[in-house]
Amino acid sequence: MDVDGIAKASGSGDLFLAGEWRAAADGRTYGVTDPATGAVIREVSAAGPRDSAEAVDVAAEALDGWRTTSRRRRSEILHDMHAAMRDHADALARLITLENGKAYRDAKAEVFYAAEFFRWFAEEAVRIGSSFGDAPAGGFRHLVRKQAVGVTAFVTPWNFPAAMATRKIAPALAAGCTVILKPAPDTPLTALAVAGLLKEVGLPDGVCSVLPTDRAAEVADVWFRDDRVRKFSFTGSTATGRILLRQAAEHVVNVTMELGGNAPFIVCPDADIDSAVRGAMDAKMRGGGEVCIAANRFYVHEDVADEFTAKFGAAMASVRIGPGLAEGTELGPMINEAAVAKIWGLVDDAITKGAKVAAQGPTPDGPGWYFPATVLTDVPEDAELLRTEVFGPVAPILTYRDENEMLKRANDAEHGLASYVYSGSLERALRIGDRLDAGMVGLNRGLISDPAAPFGGVKQSGLGREGGREGIDAFLETKYIAVDWPNIP
Structure with missing residues (x-):
């Protein structure tokens, strides 16, 4: 048919x-x-x-x-x-x-x-x-x-x-x-x-x-x-x-x-960074980031921030963008022109307030509503990007030193749908997972949806x-x- x-x-x-x-x-x-x-x-x-x-x-x-x-x-x-x-x-x-x-x-x-x-x-x-x-x-x-x-x-x-x-x-x-x-x-x-x-x-x-x-x-x-x-x-x-x-x-x-969602993605100091990068790509880029459980805020421990940012940035910059039906396309267009304008507005606001573009993929020539895969660093806490569900291929990276302080920041959102934790210690991952205000938690996993599992959130999610x-x-x-x-x- x-x-x-x-x-x-x-x-x-x-x-x-x-x-x-x-x-x-x-x-x-x-x-x-x-x-x-x-x-x-x-x-x-x-x-x-x-x-x-x-x-x-x-x-x-x-x-x-x-x-x-x-x-x-x-x-x-x-x-x-x-x-x-x-x-x-x-x-x-x-x-x-x-x-x-x-x-x-x-x-x-x-x-x-x-x-x-x-x-x-x-x-x-x-x-x-x-x-x-x-x-x-x-x-x-x-x-x-x-x-x-x-x-x-x-x-x-x-x-x-x-x-x-x-x-x-x-x-x-x-x-x-x-x-x-x-x-x-x-x-x-x-x-x-x-x-x-x-x-x-x-x-x-x-x-x-x-x-x-x-x-x-x-x-x-x-x-x-x-x-x-x-x-x-x-x-x-x-x-x-x-x-x-x-x-x-x-x-x-x-x-x-x-x-809505505004999922934190947490990378602990003992995480397998290569695995965390693969999980970050799954959690951020599935469906071009236009996903309610997409990772929206990346909290990376200072000890591994440089390595994670470099590897994740390289992966994002190499994403193949183009029409969804073209062979090899990994990132298609956004749903409409208004969606692209909203994403640019959030990115521009963050940059105006001090954020830096650490990595960015290409944007195809010609018609269509495209937004490039983008990684931002030095994102200030007052950036609207951290408070708003971006619904696009943009990943702001924030660093942390203290776990308690990080959890306070991660939970400081009106939404509580999904969250992600990468750690080499199951004890640490479960401890953090229990303390996250979210209806779903991925531990060392970037894909969490399953018809056999309950899907939903807390707070205003x-x-x-x-x-x-x-x-x-x-x-x-x-x-x-x-x-x-x-x-x-």
């Missing part, structure tokens, strides 16, 4: 609603652009409030049939979806690169990662348990059941257009919920492709709808005002998350929020966890039934 064919079965990037490809009710469309060229690659239907309301109607109508489908059958469909995504990995990866810009190798890795959520939650679907026990006072028994929360609505970001969708869709379907997804306006095509594949593997019509739009507030507002929508999950910026949380609170909607055994719990309600049993003492 080619890229266009897998993206949509209809002719023009329509909405996927009630198992069909449809134009938006008011006929509006918007253009999706290729970050490598700035050219529009497809016009996509832009859902509005009427489409959003219909999607809730469709999901509510399909709910009883899906949540009463046997767990085994739900599991089989998810297993089939895992296989389908792997079978079409090349086409999906090309599609991700076209609309997101990331290097093809990163896009291919994302497809396999995204598919794993279907396999993991296919296995979890059949393990949703109930419990039965005696009341201590006697006379009756407790029956505790787990049931699907109901209609769910999701908003996902552009940086992982496949994985951020499947990380929410897979556990919701496994639990027996119906799903409405609003993908990021920059990257709707991958989400439409996922919807098309779900239909191919036998997901009943109406169980999953996908509504691309460039008017997110109007679409989401419908969901918060409809009592049938019982779960809302959002991945994106902390600023947007705060707004959505206020709306959810007004209507008492169950929410999961995966918000969000609420709840996705993935792991915890991931399906977010889509289940607990029901307690008191069973009269008078002869039990």
Whole structure:
């Protein structure tokens, strides 16, 4: 199946609603652009409030049939979806690169990662348990059941257009919920492709709808005002998350929020520097740095700072930058022009305040929204770069001497999503890891995401966890039934 064919079965990037490809009710469309060229690659239907309301109607109508489908059958469909995504990995990866810009190798890795959520939650679907026990006072028994929360609505970001969708869709379907997804306006095509594949593997019509739009507030507002929508999950910026949380609170909607990050990457004096550099490249450069768990602040002990900076700088300067689909590309363009302007603003602010460019890669000639891989040193504590999620290939290096002082600096952030520690001592690494204000810690490892592990943060990095055994719990309600049993003492 080619890229266009897998993206949509209809002719023009329509909405996927009630198992069909449809134009938006008011006929509006918007253009999706290729970050490598700035050219529009497809016009996509832009859902509005009427489409959003219909999607809730469709999901509510399909709910009883899906949540009463046997767990085994739900599991089989998810297993089939895992296989389908792997079978079409090349086409999906090309599609991700076209609309997101990331290097093809990163896009291919994302497809396999995204598919794993279907396999993991296919296995979890059949393990949703109930419990039965005696009341201590006697006379009756407790029956505790787990049931699907109901209609769910999701908003996902552009940086992982496949994985951020499947990380929410897979556990919701496994639990027996119906799903409405609003993908990021920059990257709707991958989400439409996922919807098309779900239909191919036998997901009943109406169980999953996908509504691309460039008017997110109007679409989401419908969901918060409809009592049938019982779960809302959002991945994106902390600023947007705060707004959505206020709306959810007004209507008492169950929410999961995966918000921003500002991850510290700590290199201890006993670290294997070559290993730390490899881990730093993984933690910083996967997806061009446009990743919520990307390493944003590098705290390197003074004893090893020169060696780490030299080796890391050489690795960053040699990164091959260019169009994501070009052979050998390691760093593609940023998502759009505004993203590049934001990164330059943060770098210029740091340099104005005294930071120095220790290493920098090239920037390709021609069209596209590129930013070079950059390493900064002597970054002052008042640089905005240290307080803001950079979302790009920029690595500020700061040195430290005292561990306690370093941890105070590392934890001095409103976010607490991910963090990284490199040390030759497991005792030291675990000690530091325990003291970091973060929901996830990589010890001597720069890649930490795993569908079988709980993903999420503390402080203003969000609420709840996705993935792991915890991931399906977010889509289940607990029901307690008191069973009269008078002869039990």
